[in-house]
Amino acid sequence: MKKKILVVDDEPSISMLIDFNLKLVGFDVQCVFDGEAVFDSIRQFRPDLIVLDLMLPKMDGIQVCRKLRSQNNMVPIIMLTALQDLSDKIAGLDNGADDYMTKPFSPQELTSRIQAILRRTGALPTADEAQAMEIGPIRIKPDQREVYLNESLIDLTPKEFELLLFLCKHRGKVLSRQQLLHGVWDYHFLGDTRIVDVHISHLRDKIEKNARTPEFIVTIRNVGYKLMEPAMKESYA
Structure with a gap:
């Protein structure tokens, strides 16, 4: 079964670029363009990972992260930011993001990071590793x-x-x-x-x-x- 990636970015060109590259390697992708749309998409699409822009209309990426984690939704999140200020990157991590990338970024690197996160979260432990x-x-x-x-x-x-x-x-x-x-x-x-x-x-x-x-x-x-x-x-x- 294809892994599902939710892409949240209000720049159509960025969303299209990510969508194209992720579908190229076999992911099922859905794109939304504001923070509020994330929650309906989660209920209907049930993503395995979210690529989330920091600067969004209606509800920004930090607010989305904070709300998801407050609901005990631990879906992996990679935050995208066009800002160079370290405090903005740290704010994303502080509110529950697993990783971040700064725009402009390499679509291939983003794909690699997504694959790495999903490989780890989806891997079945060996008998020894499964021991408490x-x-x-x-x-x-x-x-x-x-x-x-x-x-x-x-x-x-x-x-x-x-x-x-x-x-x-x-x-x-x-x-x-x-x-x-x-x-x-x-x-x-x-x-x-x-x-x-x-x-x-x-x-x-x-x-x-x-x-x-x-x-x-x-x-x-x-x-x-x-x-x-x-x-x-x-x-x-």
Whole structure:
């Protein structure tokens, strides 16, 4: 069955370019041109991934992201922005986008990023990979893509889940930001490592008692991050 991609951009030339290139590699594509149209399209088209422009009429990309995540809709989102300001890119990630690209962009690179995200979210874990993992009060169920904190299910975006799972598989090891980009985002080039920092920050907000003094995901200065298992299991209630 073809994977479905929803393209949200009010520039017809951009939408047509993305539509053409995605259909060329076998995706089913639907295009809408304002933020409000996203929600009807989600109900009817049921996309596997959304390519979402930041600047949209009626409801901008940040508002769309925020509303989707508030509804616990964790469909993967790649944000498109024509703005060079870092704060706009970070705002997209802060509100639930999994990745971003700055216009003008290569349609082939966008296609590759979409394929990488869908490959990861759709891949069935092996028998070994499907085994539940525990780090203190955190329990990860890879086969169900679920994470529990003290037996309570916590909502993670697709990338937050994959990042935590990757850290867990390499617990105790120092991982550079570039290694995380390669292992989680499937980037085979020098990507923007700020994407990693924002997602780490979101994970800490959801799994740490105090994100400012993390017990699990610790920063290794000038290198990257390491997942630590607390020596004693404590109640995080």
